Amino acid sequence: MNEHIVTSYEEELALLDKRIAHMGGLAESNLATAFDALARRDPRLAEMVVKSDRQIDALERDIEAQVISMIARRQPMANDLRHIMAALRIASDLERIGDFAKNMAKRALAIAHESHPKPLMTGLGHMIELALRQLKVVLDAYAERDAKKAMAVWRDDEQIDAMYNSLFRELLTYMMEDPRNIGISTHLLFGAKNIERVGDHTTNIAETVHFLVTGLTMADDRPKGDETSSTLISGD
Amino acid sequence: MNEHIVTSYEEELALLDKRIAHMGGLAESNLATAFDALARRDPRLAEMVVKSDRQIDALERDIEAQVISMIARRQPMANDLRHIMAALRIASDLERIGDFAKNMAKRALAIAHESHPKPLMTGLGHMIELALRQLKVVLDAYAERDAKKAMAVWRDDEQIDAMYNSLFRELLTYMMEDPRNIGISTHLLFGAKNIERVGDHTTNIAETVHFLVTGLTMADDRPKGDETSSTLISGD
Numbered sequence: 253m254n255e256h257i258v259t260s261y262e263e264e265l266a267l268l269d270k271r272i273a274h275m276g277g278l279a280e281s282n283l284a285t286a287f288d289a290l291a292r293r294d295p296r297l298a299e300m301v302v303k304s305d306r307q308i309d310a311l312e313r314d315i316e317a318q319v320i321s322m323i324a325r326r327q328p329m330a331n332d333l334r335h336i337m338a339a340l341r342i343a344s345d346l347e348r349i350g351d352f353a354k355n356m357a358k359r360a361l362a363i364a365h366e367s368h369p370k371p372l373m374t375g376l377g378h379m380i381e382l383a384l385r386q387l388k389v390v391l392d393a394y395a396e397r398d399a400k401k402a403m404a405v406w407r408d409d410e411q412i413d414a415m416y417n418s419l420f421r422e423l424l425t426y427m428m429e430d431p432r433n434i435g436i437s438t439h440l441l442f443g444a445k446n447i448e449r450v451g452d453h454t455t456n457i458a459e460t461v462h463f464l465v466t467g468l469t470m471a472d473d474r475p476k477g478d479e480t481s482s483t484l485i486s487g488d
Numbered sequence: 489m490n491e492h493i494v495t496s497y498e499e500e501l502a503l504l505d506k507r508i509a510h511m512g513g514l515a516e517s518n519l520a521t522a523f524d525a526l527a528r529r530d531p532r533l534a535e536m537v538v539k540s541d542r543q544i545d546a547l548e549r550d551i552e553a554q555v556i557s558m559i560a561r562r563q564p565m566a567n568d569l570r571h572i573m574a575a576l577r578i579a580s581d582l583e584r585i586g587d588f589a590k591n592m593a594k595r596a597l598a599i600a601h602e603s604h605p606k607p608l609m610t611g612l613g614h615m616i617e618l619a620l621r622q623l624k625v626v627l628d629a630y631a632e633r634d635a636k637k638a639m640a641v642w643r644d645d646e647q648i649d650a651m652y653n654s655l656f657r658e659l660l661t662y663m664m665e666d667p668r669n670i671g672i673s674t675h676l677l678f679g680a681k682n683i684e685r686v687g688d689h690t691t692n693i694a695e696t697v698h699f700l701v702t703g704l705t706m707a708d709d710r711p712k713g714d715e716t717s718s719t720l721i722s723g724d
Contacts, residue, residue, distance in 0.1 A: 320573060327563045337556060344580070424670055431664040438660060438677070445678075 264322055265332070268315065268339045269395065275311045275346045276391040278304060280384060282353035283450065287380040289360035290443065291373055298364075301357035308350035315343040338464040342394065345453040345460075349387070352446040352453075359439045366436050369426060375419045376440060379447045382412055383454070390457045394464075402461035405454060406470060412451035419444045500558055501568070504551065504575045505631065511547045511582045512627040514540060516620060518589035519686065523616040525596035526679065527609055534600075537593035544586035551579040574700040578630065581689040581696075585623070588682040588689075595675045602672050605662060611655045612676060615683045618648055619690070626693045630700075638697035641690060642706060648687035655680045 282301045289297035319340045322328065328336055386405050393401035420441065427437045459470050518537045525533035555576045558564065564572055622641050629637035656677065663673045695706050 320569060323559050324563075324565055324569055327560075329560055333556060333560055424674060427663065427670050428667040431667065434660055434663050434670070441674070442681075 261326055261332075264318070264326070265335060268318060268322075268336065271311055271315050271318070272339055272342055272346070273391065273395060275308055275315070275343060275350075276387070276394075278308050278311070279346045279349045279353065280387055280391075282308070282350055282357075283380065283384055283387070286353040286357040286360065287377070289357050290363075291377065293360065293364045293366075295361050295364050298357040298360040302354055305350050305354040308347060312343045312347040315339060334464055334467070338394075338460050341460050342457050345456045349450050349453050352450050356443050356446050359443055363436055363439050369433070369436070369440075372419070372422060372426065372437075372440055375415065375422060376444055376447070379412060379415045379419065379444060382408075382415065383447050383450045386412070386451060386454045390454050390461065393458065393461045397461075397465050399462050399465040402458040402465070403470075406458040406462070409451050409455045409458075412448060416444055416448040497562055497568075500554070500562070501571060504554060504558075504572065507547055507551050507554070508575055508578055508582070509627065509631060511544055511551070511579060511586075512623070512630075514544050514547070515582045515585045515589065516623055516627075518544070518586055518593075519616065519620060519623070522589040522592040522596065523613070525593050526599075527613065529596065529600045529602075531597050531600050534593040534596040538590055541586050541590040544583060548579045548583040551575060570700055570703070574630075574696050577696050578693050581692045585686050585689050588686050592679050592682050595679055599672055599675050605669070605672070605676075608655070608658060608662065608673075608676055611651065611658060612680060612683070615648060615651045615655065615680060618644075618651065619683050619686045622648070622687065622690045626690050626697065629694065629697045633697075633701050635698050635701040638694040638701070639706075642694040642698070645687050645691045645694075648684060652680055652684040 282304050285297050285304075286301045288294065289301065319336050322336055323333075326332075386408060389401055390405045392398070393405065423437045423441050423444070427434045462468070462470055518540050521533050521540075522537045524530065525537065555572050558572055559569075562568070622644060625637055626641045628634070629641065659673045659677050659680070663670045698704070698706055
């Protein structure tokens with residue numbers, strides 16, 4: 253609450269949402285930039301993401317400090333308490349999304365001098381596109397308190413998982429074709445896993461929004477599409 | 489608060505810590521069992537972990553409900569508020585550690601019929617041993633409100649990261665030697681990454697304990713030892 257003096261409870265709640273929107277915007281832009289850094293092998297873009305991630309971390313701390321202070325001073329009940337706890341939870345998911353972008357950017361630094369397998373980068377590109385769209389929609393759903401929108405994001409996470417599964421198999425095949433592909437493929441594999449996990453955190457946010465608006469938790473077992481951890485790969 | 493009727497504030501705080509201890513115990517035991525499942529290729533052990541993870545998730549929800557209820561009814565200030573928020577944060581880290589154990593267990597199911605590269609399993613074994621010891625110590629540090637113990641855990645995370653870096657390189661070498669090793673090595677690579685991330689969450693808990701006891705945050709930039717995301721691997 254450094255920006256201006258907040259007097260009313262409503263203003264405090266609005267500031268909380270402003271901070272979430274700011275964090276969400278940074279997370280989106282860092283994800284997009286991290287992917288560009290990877291695709292163009294541009295270390296300068298990668299450095300930008302690493303730096304900007306510190307801002308995301310600082311915003312999470314601001315939000316947490318504000319939440320604690322509001323609880324202590326305002327002693328919120330029912331709806332307001334749910335609002336405040338939702339903001340805290342969303343901030344934590346956004347912070348983790350920021351970490352995945354940072355991790356991807358670091359990989360861009362590592363492979364800046366290697367040549368990329370074009371078709372695999374296209375697959376990764378489709379994954380990041382969908383992940384970015386989902387993140388944008390879920391942030392809108394929060395701002396607009398739109399449970400239906402949140403539900404749609406929750407449902408579409410399966411698509412990201414399906415893309416990950418298919419890319420995972422392609423990358424293994426690529427490794428097997430030529431051992432010289434193993435280094436780069438490993439980095440792209442972790443990159444794809446990062447995007448898949450971004451999707452999971454976006455889904456968490458969708459669940460939080462749904463709960464905030466309806467007061468109901470979603471079905472406990474959400475569709476889980478990442479099957480690669482239980483896939484038998486024989487390597488023959 | 490189903491177990492018994494809680495009357496005093498102190499009893500509520502004690503119940504919170506009891507739940508954290510319970511969650512921590514389950515996380516430890518699931519991690520150990522997940523590794524055994526992997527090492528012995530025992531699908532029954534793996535199934536146990538997957539089931540037991542639901543209990544961890546349920547405990548996290550209990551803790552969260554209790555925290556919200558305590559804040560609403562007790563309107564805690566200063567130390568008590570810090571205690572309650574610390575419990576909430578630790579529960580979230582323990583839930584994520586449980587997820588990593590579950591993920592490792594699922595990989596055990598996937599590779600149940602493959603033969604294991606012995607020396608690589610030994611490396612993974614050392615990693616899990618250290619990760620388990622660190623988790624145990626940090627849970628003690630919370631129970632005993634021991635900031636020094638927490639600080640030691642925080643410092644020693646570098647060792648897990650160093651083990652991960654070395655195992656990462658060994659696994660890549662192993663893949664390059666023979667393409668038939670790629671499938672199993674990829675699973676072990678993600679397994680090692682899981683343990684490395686368990687270490688990160690253990691370090692988060694250490695930071696929370698330190699803050700709870702001293703009121704001071706640790707240095708912002710903690711030692712980061714996982715360098716593989718920024719390592720150039722040429723594959724030649």
